[in-house]
Amino acid sequence: xxxxxxxxxxxxxxxxxxxxxxxxxxxxxxxxxxxxxxxxxxxxxxxxxxxxxxxxxxxxxxxxxxxxxxxxxxxxxxxxxxxxxxxxxxxxxxxxxxxxxxxxxxxxxxxxxxxxxxxxxxxxxxxxxxxxxxxxxxxxxxxxxxxxxxxxxxxxxxxxxxxxxxxxxxxxxxxxxxxxxxxxxxxxxxxxxxxxxxxxxxxxxxxxxxxxxxxxxxxxxxxxxxxxxxxxxxxxxxxxxxxxxxxxxxxxxxxxxxxxxxxxxxxxxxxxxxxxxxxxxxxxxxxxxxxxxxxxxxxxxxxxxxxxxxxxxxxxxxxxxxxxxxxxxxxxxxxxxxxxxxxxxxxxxxxxxxxxxxxxxxxxxxxxxxxxxxxxxxxxxxxxxxxxxxxxxxxxxxxxxxx
RNA sequence: GUGGGUGUAGCUCAGUUGGUUAGAGCACCAGUUUGUGGCACUGGGGGUCGUGGGUUCGAAACCCAUCAUCCACCCCA
Numbered sequence: 304x305x306x307x308x309x310x311x312x313x314x315x316x317x318x319x320x321x322x323x324x325x326x327x328x329x330x331x332x333x334x335x336x337x338x339x340x341x342x343x344x345x346x347x348x349x350x351x352x353x354x355x356x357x358x359x360x361x362x363x364x365x366x367x368x369x370x371x372x373x374x375x376x377x378x379x380x381x382x383x384x385x386x387x388x389x390x391x392x393x394x395x396x397x398x399x400x401x402x403x404x405x406x407x408x409x410x411x412x413x414x415x416x417x418x419x420x421x422x423x424x425x426x427x428x429x430x431x432x433x434x435x436x437x438x439x440x441x442x443x444x445x446x447x448x449x450x451x452x453x454x455x456x457x458x459x460x461x462x463x464x465x466x467x468x469x470x471x472x473x474x475x476x477x478x479x480x481x482x483x484x485x486x487x488x489x490x491x492x493x494x495x496x497x498x499x500x501x502x503x504x505x506x507x508x509x510x511x512x513x514x515x516x517x518x519x520x521x522x523x524x525x526x527x528x529x530x531x532x533x534x535x536x537x538x539x540x541x542x543x544x545x546x547x548x549x550x551x552x553x554x555x556x557x558x559x560x561x562x563x564x565x566x567x568x569x570x571x572x573x574x575x576x577x578x579x580x581x582x583x584x585x586x587x588x589x590x591x592x593x594x595x596x597x598x599x600x601x602x603x604x605x606x607x608x609x610x611x612x613x614x615x616x617x618x619x620x621x622x623x624x625x626x627x628x629x630x631x632x633x634x635x636x637x638x639x640x641x642x643x644x645x646x647x648x649x650x651x652x653x654x655x656x657x658x659x660x661x662x663x664x665x666x667x668x669x670x671x672x673x674x675x676x677x678x679x680x681x682x683x684x685x686x687x688x689x690x691x692x693x694x695x696x697x698x699x700x701x702x703x704x705x706x
Numbered sequence: 707g708u709g710g711g712u713g714u715a716g717c718u719c720a721g722u723u724g725g726u727u728a729g730a731g732c733a734c735c736a737g738u739u740u741g742u743g744g745c746a747c748u749g750g751g752g753g754u755c756g757u758g759g760g761u762u763c764g765a766a767a768c769c770c771a772u773c774a775u776c777c778a779c780c781c782c783a
Contacts, residue, residue: 306774361781365707383783412783417707419777428783494780508781569783580783607783630741662736664743679741693743 310416310424321612322427325456326409329429329606332452333407336444338431341406343387345413349377354593355386357561359502366414380413384430384605385562385587386594392434393596403435409608421578421610430584430605434591437600439535442566442586443542445602449570449582450548452606457616460570460581462548465525465556466536467504469564470589472529477503479522487517507555523554532565539566562590566602575610582606622694624650626667629657630679637678641688641706660689667693676706 307313314322330340349369356363362382369379381387388406397404409429416422431448433441446462453460468476484491484499484506491499492511499506507518528536543550556567567585575581584604591599627642629635635657642651654666660677667675675691682688688706691698 309774366781414782416781417779418775419779422782426783430783577778578782583783605783610783660741661743663741666743668743675743677741681741689741691742696743698742 308424310418310422312423312425318612321615321617322608324617325608325611325615326429328455329409329452330407332448332455333431336405336431336448338405338407338433341388341391341408342410343381343384343391343408345381345411346378347381347387347390349379351386351390351594352379352382355389355562355590356383357502360561362414366416368413368415382414383412384408384410384428385432385590385603388430388432388603389590389594389596389601392432392599393591393594397434398591398596398599401435403433405431405433407431419578420576421607423609427608428605429608430603432601432603434599434601436602437588439538439566440542442535442539442602443546445584445604446543446568447546447548449584449604449606453570453582456611456614458572458581458611458614459574460572462550463553463556463569463571464540464543464550465553465567466528466532466539466565467557467563467567467585468524468528468532472527472532473524473564476522476524476527479527480504480506480524483521490514490517502561504557508557525552525554535565562587562593564588568604572610572614574614578610580607581610581614620671622671622673624652624672625674625676626652626654626663626670626672627676628654628663628666628678630660630663630677631657631683634678634680634683637683637703638676641676641678641703645706664691664693667691 349367352363352367358364367379367382369377372378388408392398392404407430410427411425412428413425415424418424431445433445450460450462467473481499481503484495484503488496488499490513491506492509492514495506495509495511495514498509504524506514507521509515509518525536540550550568553569556569563585565586565588568583569580570582571579572581573579582604584602586600586602588600589598591597591601625642625645627638627645629638635655638653642653645651652670652672654663658666660679663677664675673692673694675693677689679689682700686703687700688703689698689700690706
């Protein structure tokens, strides 16, 4: 038997209903916030991700589905959504057009990782990207939008917040931190020594207890922000408070992708296992430039759809649609015609084998149909149909055209 | 990439210190006699016990390998 590849799943009932419900909900909220749908290719030039996500990240370093195509191009399946949207933004010269551009997207992402609960090799994200707004108010709006989406789905969460500084204060802080790490080099774990060289900010996220004890005394980025970063972060916090959004500051929140600056946030759930991040994002003011566009401030996020699925509170399923059947072979053609008519506006399932009324009712009930329509000999000779509303438990024999 | 757990019916799982035709519940199909659903009852279909070796008179069970899957580390959505 041929199986799907490891970490790549089919989405079947009943999860597909949740999946669809999530997309409907998220897209309609995003539209209310002025975002429009954008679709970009699943396959992109490898260089795009190297330059945006960053070579020091695990995603680019070891998790990409990368290969050479028949035209000898170095390509890979997208491991995340932002890079492609930014590429599209630049390629279509929207950076030069000026103004504000807001997009949302959804679709599969690919990362070659060892699968576990909440972590797949092919998974789906819903994300938004906003271009051209410098104001931290946009960051707040985006966070409120995620809260709206999660709220509409009945999903509880904790919001973690941090500021990563900008090209002004971050490099200075980095130096300060490296100085601190040099002073404690003898006591650091191997991973941290490696991180010190590649991406020193990441050491703060180290799970090693001995390292964490040391880092308690490490300089904190949040205390080393420049004036504008600091005041933006304050504004962000105040606005969130005023809008009733509870957050916690997590100075160790260092998004894994290199392009973030200033605002970084992560929505986590405590109910879904070790892979607890359900949404993450932040500001990436330099990324458009990195991808050869004109400097454009931007902020965005992505939601991991599979991680939400089991948390979604679905609206109660009600009886829906029609079940149609005949009691004798002669009546079957009429059922087919009735079904054709009704399908202009309604869901209709037709039972093709003639059977007793009782058996039809059983069948209609099993598929949760609202109405059971049956034609027997009596109805056929009179040009009528028998209809029962399985919810109201009422029934009637009516003219076929009146159905 | 590293560690641990688990593979028996469509699903959830039993299966005694190795013993004869491998079971249950749910689901599915059919029936319970005149044209009335959910309940109940009766019957039925469906399994090369993940795969390949080995030990044994005999393996679903014990051993080895392999594959798959799950969980965790790592990292992240």
